[in-house]
Amino acid sequence: MTSPLVIFDLDGTLVDTAPDLIDSLNYAISAAGLAPTTYGDLKHLVGHGARVMIKRAFSLREKELSDDDLEPLYERFIAHYLEKIPGNSKPYPGIIATLDRLTASGFTLAVCTNKTTVLAVPLLEKLGISQHFAVVTCGDTFEWRKPDARHITGTIEKAGGDPAKSVMVGDSFNDIASAKNANIPSVGVTFGYTDVPMAELGPDVVIDSYDELDAALIERLISKRVAAA
Ligand SMILES: O=C(O)COP(=O)(O)O
């Protein structure tokens, strides 16, 4: 029998990566003379990986950026982030215990992130949490990424899961929208990076802390989805 699957987003959901994202972004854009961004800006910049983050920083400063000029800045971002990894990034409080608890209850766990593979995989490894996950799919794993449903359905397929027994946990629009697009339930966390309050994004459940995420909650969401089908 297929085990139920819990899919986690990475930035702002499993790991608080904000300080390092801002550091590497500011390092990258300083080469183009752009003023540093702040934590407050991050909520509007993050979500579609480093290239989009750099492009959005330019829009924020009302500066033009051609695709040719983007590439060296992107390389700067990647090199800086990789050199520091895991930097000041920290798994959110209670997440390790939650992953252990869910695994002990028979759930398979996966990561579905828009972060690029060369950053996401070493980050999970350096933080010592990669072994919890059967599969990690990133912004460049498929031709599409969140909020496209196929990033979620592709993750489920790779993990040997079943969409009728899968739940997404995330911190932002892309996570909740991709879960809805893939017709799976979602849990929204309130401690991540979103410029819209989590409840307004319409997840099935909102949690403020990982203490609230247990097997009973996930099972309830799965049975509700099956009953509604
Ligand atoms: O790095 C990003 O821009 C987004 O990453 P996430 O999908 O893990 O939130």
Ligand SMILES: [Mg+2]
């Ligand atoms: Mg996120």
